[in-house]
Amino acid sequence: MAEKKKIFTPVSEKEVTRAIVDGFARQFIEYVESDCLIIGGGPSGLMAGRDIALKGVKTLIVERNNYIGGGFWIGGYLMNKVTVREPGQKILEELGIPYEQAVKGLFVADGPHACSKLIAAACDAGVKFANMTIFDDVVLREGNRVCGAVVNWTPVQALPREITCVDPIALEAKFVVDATGHDACVVKKLEERGILKTLGFGAMWVEQSEDLVVEYTGEAHPGLIVTGMAVSTVYGLPRMGPTFGAMLLSGRKGAQVILEKMKKG
Amino acid sequence: MNNLILHIPASIDLYQEGDLKGLNVEELGRYLTEKTHIPFHLYGDIYQGLPEERMEALAKEYARIKVKEPGKKFILGSPLQAEIDYEKRRIGDPNWRIFGILYEGVWYQRIVSESMAEGELDFDRCSILFTNQLFVTWDRDDRRYHARVSLYGFPNLISTTGLVEAPAKPKEFYLKKQMGMPTELLKEEYQGRFLDYGDSRMTEVLKGYAMQTLFFHLSGEPFCEDRDCRLFNSHWQEEVLHSQLNGQYEFCPRHEAVLKTLRDQTPLALPLDGGGWGWGCIHET
Numbered sequence: 001m002a003e004k005k006k007i008f009t010p011v012s013e014k015e016v017t018r019a020i021v022d023g024f025a026r027q028f029i030e031y032v033e034s035d036c037l038i039i040g041g042g043p044s045g046l047m048a049g050r051d052i053a054l055k056g057v058k059t060l061i062v063e064r065n066n067y068i069g070g071g072f073w074i075g076g077y078l079m080n081k082v083t084v085r086e087p088g089q090k091i092l093e094e095l096g097i098p099y100e101q102a103v104k105g106l107f108v109a110d111g112p113h114a115c116s117k118l119i120a121a122a123c124d125a126g127v128k129f130a131n132m133t134i135f136d137d138v139v140l141r142e143g144n145r146v147c148g149a150v151v152n153w154t155p156v157q158a159l160p161r162e163i164t165c166v167d168p169i170a171l172e173a174k175f176v177v178d179a180t181g182h183d184a185c186v187v188k189k190l191e192e193r194g195i196l197k198t199l200g201f202g203a204m205w206v207e208q209s210e211d212l213v214v215e216y217t218g219e220a221h222p223g224l225i226v227t228g229m230a231v232s233t234v235y236g237l238p239r240m241g242p243t244f245g246a247m248l249l250s251g252r253k254g255a256q257v258i259l260e261k262m263k264k265g
Numbered sequence: 266m267n268n269l270i271l272h273i274p275a276s277i278d279l280y281q282e283g284d285l286k287g288l289n290v291e292e293l294g295r296y297l298t299e300k301t302h303i304p305f306h307l308y309g310d311i312y313q314g315l316p317e318e319r320m321e322a323l324a325k326e327y328a329r330i331k332v333k334e335p336g337k338k339f340i341l342g343s344p345l346q347a348e349i350d351y352e353k354r355r356i357g358d359p360n361w362r363i364f365g366i367l368y369e370g371v372w373y374q375r376i377v378s379e380s381m382a383e384g385e386l387d388f389d390r391c392s393i394l395f396t397n398q399l400f401v402t403w404d405r406d407d408r409r410y411h412a413r414v415s416l417y418g419f420p421n422l423i424s425t426t427g428l429v430e431a432p433a434k435p436k437e438f439y440l441k442k443q444m445g446m447p448t449e450l451l452k453e454e455y456q457g458r459f460l461d462y463g464d465s466r467m468t469e470v471l472k473g474y475a476m477q478t479l480f481f482h483l484s485g486e487p488f489c490e491d492r493d494c495r496l497f498n499s500h501w502q503e504e505v506l507h508s509q510l511n512g513q514y515e516f517c518p519r520h521e522a523v524l525k526t527l528r529d530q531t532p533l534a535l536p537l538d539g540g541g542w543g544w545g546c547i548h549e550t
Contacts, residue, residue, distance in 0.1 A: 075445075076445035077444070077445040079445070083447055085449075102447065102449065102450065103447075103449040103450055103452075103453055104449070105449060106447055106449040106450075196345070197343065197345070209365040211362075211363040211364075211365065212363060212365045212366065215351060215354075215363050216347060216348075216351060218347055219347070220345065220347055234345070235345070235347065235348060236331060236333040237365065237366070238365055238366075238367070243447070
């Protein structure tokens with residue numbers, strides 16, 4: 001009787017380990033210095049990264065969670081439908097995300113489908129990721145220009161005090177994007193140092209605040225671009241509901257700002 | 266003179282700020298003149314013709330007066346450059362469509378007055394700025410800021426955004442919104458029960474609010490307690506729609522009598538092509 005052919009090629013454990021370490025190390029060494037370092041892998045960070053990388057710019061996204069996508073997997077009340085207002089649906093179309101019109105001007109898509117397509121679009125564009133990596137501090141240069149970020153393994157935070165002496169490491173970049181949502185972690189670090197003052201975010205609901213988030217997206221400090229909900233925190237804009245159009249458009253605008261600045265040199 | 270009339274302004278000056286989404290300011294001016302016989306002037310965009318350095322200074326001022334926490338007394342801020350740049354873009358564009366920032370109303374009024382030319386802001390003029398921006402004022406009773414439709418003084422401010430956001434919508438609207446129902450779906454469900462952006466009834470409704478500013482100038486008291494009178498101080502959208510569109514009369518008998526006295530005492534102005542009385546002139550820069 002003929003021996004049954006194995007489906008997978010036999011590979012030893014050590015080869016698997018070498019492949020992981022080698023692949024990770026090569027990418028990490030390459031991206032210790034990048035053109036654009038995005039802190040936060042939610043919808044605005046992904047959108048910014050995707051648009052920048054499409055232009056051939058070396059882009060790394062740092063994400064503290066294992067999963068990429070932030071809150072884009074689910075909509076309000078943990079329901080996995082995400083909504084965008086016009087013209088946000090044009091980006092859904094561009095990314096090949098199916099959607100339907102709920103009412104005039106409002107479109108709804110499946111969260112898992114929308115989020116996975118956005119992540120894939122960023123990957124396809126050439127964005128690289130450092131997930132399970134937490135932002136710790138900013139790297140500053142002459143004139144307090146932001147030129148990178150200090151990061152660490154996310155699990156370090158959860159370790160007992162006796163073994164939390166894991167020093168962080170620094171990544172350098174021409175531009176850093178704060179896409180960390182309401183926390184605005186990067187800007188907050190500048191605030192701690194007395195370099196920049198955030199305004200906290202407005203408590204009153206105003207329907208049109210999505211427009212404001214896009215309008216205010218830009219360079220908050222030399223070398224630091226702010227996108228997404230972090231914009232609300234930095235400039236004290238009113239709260240928004242669970243619609244993602246502003247996140248996508250803000251990410252796109254952040255990318256435009258960076259590309260223009262790079263062009264000017 | 267009717268004992269409610271303390272002072273009759275010589276003219277009603279109408280200014281605009283931003284995209285007012287179909288509000289017909291000229292029609293509104295004609296209405297005011299028809300009701301009072303006081304002539305109106307259309308000045309258009311309040312910032313037109315201001316020199317660059319003046320615009321820069323105004324932008325800085327506006328950027329300082331944002332109210333972040335409605336439950337806390339406002340203090341003047343130190344704006345970031347991006348906030349000043351935003352204000353420069355905003356006031357530099359007569360068709361600016363974006364709103365949502367909450368400005369401290371009394372300070373806003375003060376800054377607007379600084380942008381007006383010398384002589385334009387006068388006790389003898391009832392100046393009204395129609396804006397698409399949102400302002401709030403502090404309520405001493407519940408110790409928090411509230412969005413407003415209008416603010417009286419020199420000049421008067423009337424906000425088209427305030428008209429949509431300030432008077433409360435039906436209670437169930439907010440409950441469902443808190444439960445995560447998208448605003449667009451709620452608008453469909455409660456259609457007609459409140460005013461929305463670009464609402465075709467905006468001009469008609471704001472005629473009543475403009476009359477309130479005029480009564481403030483005439484008597485110091487802009488409001489009436491009669492909910493059928495256009496001077497009623499509405500707190501709910503339902504009240505706005507009733508007093509401005511569905512009341513049993515336009516003005517209660519008492520205020521109608523004041524208007525009649527006013528018309529009798531005010532020299533008749535020139536008739537306009539489209540009916541009513543008064544004249545319109547676009548401000549030369």
